[in-house]
Amino acid sequence: MSAPAPSTATALAPVPSDGVLAGVRWALARDLKLAFRSRAELGVQLLFYVIVVTLFPLATTPERNLLSTMGPGVLWVAALLASLLSLPRLFATDHADGTLEQIALSPYALEALVSGKIAAHWLTTGLPVVLLAPMLGLQYYMDGESLTVLAAGLLMGTPILSLLGAIGAALTLGLKGGGGLLALLILPLYVPVLIFGAGAVDAVRAGLGATANLSLLGAGFALAVVGAPFAAAAAVRIALD
Amino acid sequence: MLEAQNLAARRGFAELFKDVGFRVKSGGALVVTGPNGTGKTTLLRMLAGLSAPAAGEIRWNGRRIEPFSAELRAVVAYAGHLPALKDELTAEENLVSLVELSGTSAPRADIDRALDSVALSHRRSLPSRVLSAGQRRRIGLARLLVSRRPLWILDEPVTALDAAGAALLARLVHDHLDRGGIVVAATHQSLGLEPSRVQSLVLGETVPA
Numbered sequence: 001m002s003a004p005a006p007s008t009a010t011a012l013a014p015v016p017s018d019g020v021l022a023g024v025r026w027a028l029a030r031d032l033k034l035a036f037r038s039r040a041e042l043g044v045q046l047l048f049y050v051i052v053v054t055l056f057p058l059a060t061t062p063e064r065n066l067l068s069t070m071g072p073g074v075l076w077v078a079a080l081l082a083s084l085l086s087l088p089r090l091f092a093t094d095h096a097d098g099t100l101e102q103i104a105l106s107p108y109a110l111e112a113l114v115s116g117k118i119a120a121h122w123l124t125t126g127l128p129v130v131l132l133a134p135m136l137g138l139q140y141y142m143d144g145e146s147l148t149v150l151a152a153g154l155l156m157g158t159p160i161l162s163l164l165g166a167i168g169a170a171l172t173l174g175l176k177g178g179g180g181l182l183a184l185l186i187l188p189l190y191v192p193v194l195i196f197g198a199g200a201v202d203a204v205r206a207g208l209g210a211t212a213n214l215s216l217l218g219a220g221f222a223l224a225v226v227g228a229p230f231a232a233a234a235a236v237r238i239a240l241d
Numbered sequence: 242m243l244e245a246q247n248l249a250a251r252r253g254f255a256e257l258f259k260d261v262g263f264r265v266k267s268g269g270a271l272v273v274t275g276p277n278g279t280g281k282t283t284l285l286r287m288l289a290g291l292s293a294p295a296a297g298e299i300r301w302n303g304r305r306i307e308p309f310s311a312e313l314r315a316v317v318a319y320a321g322h323l324p325a326l327k328d329e330l331t332a333e334e335n336l337v338s339l340v341e342l343s344g345t346s347a348p349r350a351d352i353d354r355a356l357d358s359v360a361l362s363h364r365r366s367l368p369s370r371v372l373s374a375g376q377r378r379r380i381g382l383a384r385l386l387v388s389r390r391p392l393w394i395l396d397e398p399v400t401a402l403d404a405a406g407a408a409l410l411a412r413l414v415h416d417h418l419d420r421g422g423i424v425v426a427a428t429h430q431s432l433g434l435e436p437s438r439v440q441s442l443v444l445g446e447t448v449p450a
Contacts, residue, residue: 033330097328098325101291106344107311240291241293
């Protein structure tokens, strides 16, 4: 073992934090890489989504009108549950192995790092749900327009689920039975997203147009994307203290 | 320079310590000892900015620092009980990831040299999950080496290291102090430093007279 030679760079200088984007990029890239390495777990979550959606027609009725009425609601509830199922992983593994301490001590803003983690969570759990939904919607005799609106609503709604969920996931860090508590904490907050998302499809079927519902979802997304990273970062700091 | 005045810590209603104060100059080390449960880790977490003291204040270069403050995050390297390694990543990927997280731009050569100095070059492509506890510790040492922070906070750094590892740690700490760095370590094993550079702080017997 040779003595570690100091590098040519100036030794022991404080590191300037260069911007928010670098922090977002680090967290996004790392979490995507980790997700890819443990992709079997993601597959399980998607399969869960597919199975829940498929169970309803089997358990209720093959009757066309009824299925097309309840289709959007079922697809949205399943999306909520799939999001909930994957939330504990967002911070808990980093908390358990000490990475979260290093993340909180990084010169990058914790809010930026948290945003990157949330983005990775959505890309690996939310986006696949959005892409699968139109296919699964066919089981419910939904027409083309309904499927388009369903996908559009999920595209705006699932990021809100990840953003709000991150707050809950951070708040329940280190608690025993955190998973159950997380569901109790977060599901009520998901209700507006569910109402406007499923409502958008109903509105189209009733001939009213989905603009109002989708606009509200968009507004909700804008609010969540601004507020949630700060709230989640604050909760992470509390969890570490 | 790292200073602390009248620090106190509580866990629930129990007081862990109070009236703890010290001043460590550039190039100096503070070794914290004391029986289990006297608040060594708590003190170190305070100094790293991970938790707030119940009373007192911590100063870095004369300026008071708060938990998670940007000034502190730019200078501190904290190596706690938890290794902060991802099982899914290889030893090298873990090191690169942690170094990038610390905001340091690390050229390949630095990473290679660091892995070399901790004797992990031949294990660099193994997933961390198959590494031994000592080897995981060594990745942490490599991180300290590459991220070049002025203030090292080390919680039981010798744990799980073999004799060669402990000697390596001693040399890293020695070189770090030579470069004007500061080390705060909670350890019961000797780091083999010159006594003139080391202050010692014993927790658990700071009963005020």
